[in-house]
Amino acid sequence: MRPIGVIHTGHKDKEGTPIQAKANSDGSGWIEVYDEFVEGISDLDGFSHIILLYIFHRSKGYRLKVVPFLDNRERGLFSTRAPNRPNNIGLSIVKVEGIEGNRIHISGTDMLEGTPLLDIKPYVPQMDDRKGARIGWLEGKIHNMEKTYDDGRF
């Protein structure tokens, strides 16, 4: 695995960073795509949203039970979006605000400054939406997503 670019968001500290991209629609940033990969972002300007896969580069180690941001009891790691994982890959769906050369301007950011980018995929509702999905332990807690920020627990 080697980065295809780097994500700039200005979030230099974990504390205070939004816990989900969708909870920070006003938060803007930009992606610097490394020169050798720029040809691959052609045609991306027709998509309003993209899926970013990236490294949680400031995560260290993992535990299989964690107290996630939106709960106060331990949950199985894979039932959470916690950043400390056996393979520390993050996933965020962000809005494309514009593309200039090797820069993709985005909004809806929840990554830390300098996050190494692994992949960009087009977001396609017809592929990626599942209406009416059950959300387990998040039921009754998800409404707190937009007022909850990283408190540095991971």
Next chain:
Amino acid sequence: MRPIGVIHTGHKDKEGTPIQAKANSDGSGWIEVYDEFVEGISDLDGFSHIILLYIFHRSKGYRLKVVPFLDNRERGLFSTRAPNRPNNIGLSIVKVEGIEGNRIHISGTDMLEGTPLLDIKPYVPQMDDRKGARIGWLEGKIHNMEKTYDDGRF
């Protein structure tokens, strides 16, 4: 990066495999979670859908322009979901049919048999849906998704 498990789908050949999980809702399979990670799937049974990140283990190399399954002209790789990528990570959202010990029974599969699993994340519409997204070159072509199968081009 090291696998946390392996995905079984019975799709031994690229040719004829569905190109998207959502286009194959009847297709069933199961995930074998390796013993050392099983504690991490607790609480997952409350979620109807999960996001799988995995290795496109039969992809080899990549080109930055490809003719994707649903088109007949070249597109920038990162505007497609093609499996041959600089970091060959695949993403599928599948339905959880049941969990028994270290086995997660799933439906809606588009992976090849024996796919190495990197991560499981809970699918949460409130985090992961973007309504009304524009879909670029896929506009007018996405309706062919359910009748299009892998033809071995990658």
